[in-house]
Amino acid sequence: MRKNIYILPILVIVVATALSSIFIVDERNKALVLRFGQIVNVVEEPGLGFKVPLLDEVVRYEDRILSLQTPTIEVTPADDRRLEVDAFVLYRIADIIQFRQAVSFGGLREAEAQLENILDGQIRAVLGSEGVTSNTILSPERSALMENIRVQAAARADALGLAVVEVRLRQTNLPEQNFDATLQRMIAERDREATDERARGREAASRVRALADRTYDEIIAEATRDARIIEGEADAERNRIFAEAYTKDPEFFEFYRSLAAYEEAIKGSNSTLVLSPDSEFFNYLRSDTGASAN
Known part of the structure; x- marks a missing residue:
C-alpha cells in the first residue's frame, strides 16, 4: 500500500515530463527549438516535435503568406x-x-x-x-x-x-495643395499641344494650297498653249482654204470678201457709213455684174 503511494506521484511526474517534451506544429507554422537562446532544431513540416523539458523553448513562426x-x-x-x-x-x-x-x-x-x-x-x-x-x-x-x-x-x-x-x-x-497647380499645368500643356497641332495643320493646308495653285497654273498654261496651237492651226487652215478658193474663182472670192465686209460694217441697229457713192466699197451694191460694171 505504501509503495503505491510513491508510485503514483512518480507516474504523474513521468507523464508530465513526457507531455512537456512533445510539441505540435500545424501546417500554418514553422518552429525553432531554442536552448538557452541558441537554435538546436528547426521544424518546417507539420506534425509532432520533441524537446528537452525545462531546457528547450519552442518558438513558432507563420508559414503563411x-x-x-x-x-x-x-x-x-x-x-x-x-x-x-x-x-x-x-x-x-x-x-x-x-x-x-x-x-x-x-x-x-x-x-x-x-x-x-x-x-x-x-x-x-x-x-x-x-x-x-x-x-x-x-x-x-x-x-x-x-x-x-x-x-x-x-x-x-x-x-x-x-x-x-x-x-x-x-x-x-496628387497632394491637395498641388492639385490646382497641376491641373492648370495640364491645361496649359494641352493648350500648347492644341496650338502646335493647329500650326501643323495650317502648314499642311498651306502646302496643299500651294500645290493646288501650282497645278492649276500648270493646267491653265498647258491649256492656253494648246488653244493657241489649235488657233494657229485653224488660221493656217482657213488661209489655205481662202487661197485655194481665190485661185479657183477670184471674182467669187472678191464677192465673198465684200459681203463679209458689209456684214462687219453695218453690224448693229445704229450703224452709219458716210462714203462717196462712187466708192469701190459699193461695187456689189450698185451693179449685178460686180466689178465689171466699173
Missing part, C-alpha cells in the same frame, strides 16, 4: 509632379533561422518595420528614377514598375529571411 500595408509616402517623378502613393506587400518567412537572427526578439513587428523602410526606399527609387513620369505611373506600365519595386525589395528583404511575393501600388493621388 502575410500582408503589410505601407504608410502614404510622397514621391516626385521625372516630370516634377509630386504624388502621394501607398502600397501593400505580400510576403512570407522563407528562412526562419535567418529571420530569427535578423529580428531576434522583435518578431514580426520588428520585421515589418524593417520591411516598411525597405519598401519606402525602393518605391522612392523606382518611381523617382529617370524617365518615369506621373503619366507612366498611371499608365499600363504601372505593372512593370511594381515588379521592379518587388525585385529590388526582395533582394534587400532576403537579409531578413523574408521572401517578397508581390508589391501593389494602391492609390496614386
Whole structure:
C-alpha cells in the first residue's frame, strides 16, 4: 500500500515530463527549438516535435503568406509632379533561422518595420528614377514598375529571411495643395499641344494650297498653249482654204470678201457709213455684174 503511494506521484511526474517534451506544429507554422537562446532544431513540416523539458523553448513562426500595408509616402517623378502613393506587400518567412537572427526578439513587428523602410526606399527609387513620369505611373506600365519595386525589395528583404511575393501600388493621388497647380499645368500643356497641332495643320493646308495653285497654273498654261496651237492651226487652215478658193474663182472670192465686209460694217441697229457713192466699197451694191460694171 505504501509503495503505491510513491508510485503514483512518480507516474504523474513521468507523464508530465513526457507531455512537456512533445510539441505540435500545424501546417500554418514553422518552429525553432531554442536552448538557452541558441537554435538546436528547426521544424518546417507539420506534425509532432520533441524537446528537452525545462531546457528547450519552442518558438513558432507563420508559414503563411502575410500582408503589410505601407504608410502614404510622397514621391516626385521625372516630370516634377509630386504624388502621394501607398502600397501593400505580400510576403512570407522563407528562412526562419535567418529571420530569427535578423529580428531576434522583435518578431514580426520588428520585421515589418524593417520591411516598411525597405519598401519606402525602393518605391522612392523606382518611381523617382529617370524617365518615369506621373503619366507612366498611371499608365499600363504601372505593372512593370511594381515588379521592379518587388525585385529590388526582395533582394534587400532576403537579409531578413523574408521572401517578397508581390508589391501593389494602391492609390496614386496628387497632394491637395498641388492639385490646382497641376491641373492648370495640364491645361496649359494641352493648350500648347492644341496650338502646335493647329500650326501643323495650317502648314499642311498651306502646302496643299500651294500645290493646288501650282497645278492649276500648270493646267491653265498647258491649256492656253494648246488653244493657241489649235488657233494657229485653224488660221493656217482657213488661209489655205481662202487661197485655194481665190485661185479657183477670184471674182467669187472678191464677192465673198465684200459681203463679209458689209456684214462687219453695218453690224448693229445704229450703224452709219458716210462714203462717196462712187466708192469701190459699193461695187456689189450698185451693179449685178460686180466689178465689171466699173
